[in-house]
Amino acid sequence: MKIDPSSKADLSAQIAKAIRDAIVSGALIVDERLPSEAELSEQFEVSRATVREALKRLAAQSLIRTQRGAFGGAFVNRLSFKEAYGQQITTSTLLLSMNAVSFEIACEARFALESACAPLAATRRTADHLATMRAEIFRQTQPGLSDEGWCASDVAFHRALVDAAGNPVLSYQLAGAVEAMQPLMNMITFTARSREKILSLHAKIADFCDSGDGAGIEETLEALALYTRQLGQQMAQKKTAS
Amino acid sequence: MKIDPSSKADLSAQIAKAIRDAIVSGALIVDERLPSEAELSEQFEVSRATVREALKRLAAQSLIRTQRGAFGGAFVNRLSFKEAYGQQITTSTLLLSMNAVSFEIACEARFALESACAPLAATRRTADHLATMRAEIFRQTQPGLSDEGWCASDVAFHRALVDAAGNPVLSYQLAGAVEAMQPLMNMITFTARSREKILSLHAKIADFCDSGDGAGIEETLEALALYTRQLGQQMAQKKTAS
DNA sequence: AATTTTCATTTGTCAGACGTTTAAATGTCT
DNA sequence: AGACATTTAAACGTCTGACAAATGAAAATT
Numbered sequence: 001m002k003i004d005p006s007s008k009a010d011l012s013a014q015i016a017k018a019i020r021d022a023i024v025s026g027a028l029i030v031d032e033r034l035p036s037e038a039e040l041s042e043q044f045e046v047s048r049a050t051v052r053e054a055l056k057r058l059a060a061q062s063l064i065r066t067q068r069g070a071f072g073g074a075f076v077n078r079l080s081f082k083e084a085y086g087q088q089i090t091t092s093t094l095l096l097s098m099n100a101v102s103f104e105i106a107c108e109a110r111f112a113l114e115s116a117c118a119p120l121a122a123t124r125r126t127a128d129h130l131a132t133m134r135a136e137i138f139r140q141t142q143p144g145l146s147d148e149g150w151c152a153s154d155v156a157f158h159r160a161l162v163d164a165a166g167n168p169v170l171s172y173q174l175a176g177a178v179e180a181m182q183p184l185m186n187m188i189t190f191t192a193r194s195r196e197k198i199l200s201l202h203a204k205i206a207d208f209c210d211s212g213d214g215a216g217i218e219e220t221l222e223a224l225a226l227y228t229r230q231l232g233q234q235m236a237q238k239k240t241a242s
Numbered sequence: 243m244k245i246d247p248s249s250k251a252d253l254s255a256q257i258a259k260a261i262r263d264a265i266v267s268g269a270l271i272v273d274e275r276l277p278s279e280a281e282l283s284e285q286f287e288v289s290r291a292t293v294r295e296a297l298k299r300l301a302a303q304s305l306i307r308t309q310r311g312a313f314g315g316a317f318v319n320r321l322s323f324k325e326a327y328g329q330q331i332t333t334s335t336l337l338l339s340m341n342a343v344s345f346e347i348a349c350e351a352r353f354a355l356e357s358a359c360a361p362l363a364a365t366r367r368t369a370d371h372l373a374t375m376r377a378e379i380f381r382q383t384q385p386g387l388s389d390e391g392w393c394a395s396d397v398a399f400h401r402a403l404v405d406a407a408g409n410p411v412l413s414y415q416l417a418g419a420v421e422a423m424q425p426l427m428n429m430i431t432f433t434a435r436s437r438e439k440i441l442s443l444h445a446k447i448a449d450f451c452d453s454g455d456g457a458g459i460e461e462t463l464e465a466l467a468l469y470t471r472q473l474g475q476q477m478a479q480k481k482t483a484s
Numbered sequence: 485a486a487t488t489t490t491c492a493t494t495t496g497t498c499a500g501a502c503g504t505t506t507a508a509a510t511g512t513c514t
Numbered sequence: 515a516g517a518c519a520t521t522t523a524a525a526c527g528t529c530t531g532a533c534a535a536a537t538g539a540a541a542a543t544t
Contacts (some may be wrong), residue, residue, distance in 0.1 A: 010496070012298060024332065030340055036525060047498045049291055052527090056254060056295045057302035061329075063336070069506025070524040079336045087303075087333060090266065094305070094321045098272055101411060108362070109411035116358035120350070169343060169351035169419075177415055252527070278494060289529045294495085311537025312493040489542065496535075503528075510521070 001027075003044060011046050012053035018044075019054065023063055023076055034064065034074040062087065081172050088176030096184055103188060103232040110181045111225035113174050114158065115218050117165035122214035124166035132160040133206040140199050150195065151186040155179055157202055161217075164209060189231040197227060243269075245286060253288050254295035260286075261296065265305055265318055276306065276316040304329065323414050330418030338426055345430055345474040352423045353467035355416050356400065357460050359407035364456035366408035374402040375448040382441050392437065393428040397421055399444055403459075406451060431473040439469060 001022050003014040022028045035043065040051045055074055058064045062084075065077045096106060121129075136157040140150065155178065162174045201224045208216035243264050245256040264270045277285065282293045297316055300306045304326075307319045338348060363371075378399040382392065397420065404416045443466045450458035 012496085013301075016302070020332075024336065026339070038525080049294075049499090050497060052291075053295060053298045053496095056298045059255075060258070060299035060302040061332075066526070067506085068504075068526045070522085071507060072505080072525050074526090078340050079333070081337065081341065084333050084337050088330070090262075090303075091321070091326050091329060094266065095323065095326050095414065096411070097268070098320050099323065105409055105411055109409050109415065112358040112362065112407075112409075112412060113355065113415060116354040120354065165354075167347055167351050167354075168341075169338070169347055170354060172337065173351065173355060173415060173419055177411075254527085280494080291530090292528060295527095308495065309537085310495045310535070312491090313538055314494055314536080316495090485544100487542100487544075489540100491538105491540080493538095494536085496533105498533080499531095501529080503526105505526080506524085508522090508524100510519100512517100512519075514515105514517085 001043070011044075012050050012057065015040075015044050015046065015051060015054035016057040019058060020061075020063060023058075028076050030076050030078045032076045034076070036073055081168055084172055085175050085179075088172070089179050092176050092180030093184075096180060103185070103235075104229065106181050106184060107225060107229055107232060110177060110185075111221055111228075113177050114162065115221050117162055117167070117170055117174060118217040118221060119214035120165035120167060120170070121161055121209055122212045122217055125164035125209045125212075126166075129160050129164035130206065130210055133157055133164075133202070133209065136160065137199065137202050137206060140195065140202065147186070147190050151183055151190075154186065154198075155182045158182065161205065161209070185228060185232075188235055189228065192231050192234055198224070201227070243285070253286075253292050254299065257282075257286050257288070257293060257296035258299040261300060262303075262305060265300075270318050272318050272320045274318045276318070278315055323410055326414055327417050327421075330414070331421050334418050334422030335425075338422060345427070345478070346471065348423050348426060349467060349470055349474060352419060352427075353463055353470075355419050356404065357463050359404055359409070359412055359416060360459040360463060361456035362407035362409060362412070363403055363451055364454045364459055367406035367451045367454075368408075371402050371406035372448065372452055375399055375406075375444075375451065378402065379441065379444050379448060382437065382444065389428070389432050393425055393432070396428065396440075397424045400424060403447065403451070427470060427474075430477055431470065434473050434476055440466070443469070 001018045003011070003018050007014055019028070019034070028034070034040065034055075037048050037051050037055070040055075041048045044051065055064065055066065058074075059066065062077055062079055064074045066072070066074045095101075136153045139145065139153045140157075145153070158178050159175060162178060163171050165171070201220055204220045205217055205224075208214075208220060243260045245253070245260050249256055261270070261276070270276070276282065276297075279290050279293050279297070282297075283290045286293065297306065297308065300316075301308065304319055304321055306316045308314070308316045337343075378395045381387065381395045382399075387395070400420050401417060404420060405413050407413070443462055446462045447459055447466075450456075450462060
């Protein structure tokens with residue numbers, strides 16, 4: 001593990017890159033302990049503070065974890081699906097809010113992705129997934145449900161649909177997309193939407209899941225997408241009018 | 243921006259979280275300058291070293307950028323699609339390599355996602371996208387192409403297909419998935435695969451894109467998925483036999 | 485007016501110190 | 515011998531103070 005003396009980047013960034021490369025390439029394996037900060041500072045010929053800044057960069061990406069005390073140190077972290085979700089959601093949320101992504105584009109992407117798991121969800125869904133969907137649908141029938149509560153339930157419902165596909169890689173990819181975009185859509189459409197209409201579509205999706213009708217799920221998602229897009233257009237007109 | 247004195251996490255992690263929350267919530271907007279390290283260390287009542295570790299964590303997530311000199315400092319960074327790609331690819335690659343994801347599952351997820359953009363690609367593809375696809379197909383006909391070259395060209399071809407959907411959010415989501423999984427698949431199947439067979443399927447996909455036949459693209463992707471899965475099974479058997 | 489010089493500000497890096505945590509090693513008692 | 519308490523060394527977490535390097539603004543000079 002060496003750093004390039006001719007690079008003009010910060011030392012801590014260079015060191016972080018060297019260690020990151022070692023992890024990605026497999027030279028450092030999961031749960032392997034890195035040298036102590038003091039040893040690293042000797043190896044790279046920098047101060048301990050600089051090494052620490054490099055390690056914090058890696059920790060921010062969940063590539064390492066640190067443990068204090070004797071026999072502690074920095075260990076290569078097994079990146080879990082859960083941690084990866086979290087990072088994806090943060091990244092996706094910021095990406096959408098900072099890049100003026102149009103409602104139309106976000107909506108299209110979100111439903112295209114979700115439709116991708118419809119056929120799988122139809123064949124693989126378990127009783128658990130169906131129960132989660134039904135529970136969220138029931139929650140959505142409660143008149144006292146706040147807008148935040150509705151939004152959370154909406155996310156949970158779609159999350160259950162995605163998980164029903166029984167493919168963790170797919171779940172990881174889609175959960176990030178759905179969880180980042182659904183709140184955005186709720187924020188835009190919550191004044192105009194009809195809970196009843198969405199609810200009935202959710203119920204249809206759950207029924208199609210139950211009966212294993214993948215095409216039915218896709219069609220219903222299509223309808224949901226269409227309705228959401230219409231709401232988006234309404235809001236855009238309202239905005240222009242005001 | 244305050245930190246919780248009762249938390250037992252590292253101070254630098256708490257401070258990073260406080261600033262991250264401020265960015266995500268919109269309290270700090272793009273290109274806004276954060277207080278200097280000295281000012282932050284006063285505000286949070288910690289040393290400058292601790293503040294710096296927090297800032298390095300945020301820099302690792304591309305949430306801020308720093309500039310030296312007078313009137314320099316840390317600025318909220320506009321997260322670009324390109325940066326987000328990079329992070330997604332790193333995360334996805336590590337996730338796959340560290341979690342013993344089966345070839346079958348990865349393959350299923352990859353083609354399910356790619357199929358999602360087939361209908362859009364059929365209607366939106368431009369001459370540019372088609373040209374890229376044809377160029378990669380031509381490259382793949384060259385007998386002297388190395389395995390690495392083939393893999394890179396394969397990724398580029400599928401990337402063009404994804405981009406042809408004309409939805410940057412979709413591109414962002416799928417580019418990460420495809421670029422992380424395609425090399426994995428090539429690594430597993432490169433000894434057994436028939437370049438000719440894959441090439442003919444690529445050509446069919448390009449033709450269907452040209453003629454705007456979304457269903458045709460999906461069917462061909464399906465065939466490609468099937469063939470890839472078969473290769474995966476062959477390799478699994480070989481492994482068992484040895 | 486244009487150019488050069490100065491200068492204050494801010495990040496990058498370093499050295500050294502001390503506190504805290506942790507698990508292994510050691511000691512002690514039953 | 516075994517269970518429990520104590521010691522101890524290793525390692526991270528944090529702080530202080532210092533200096534170097536970059537950088538843009540302001541002042542000085544031509």
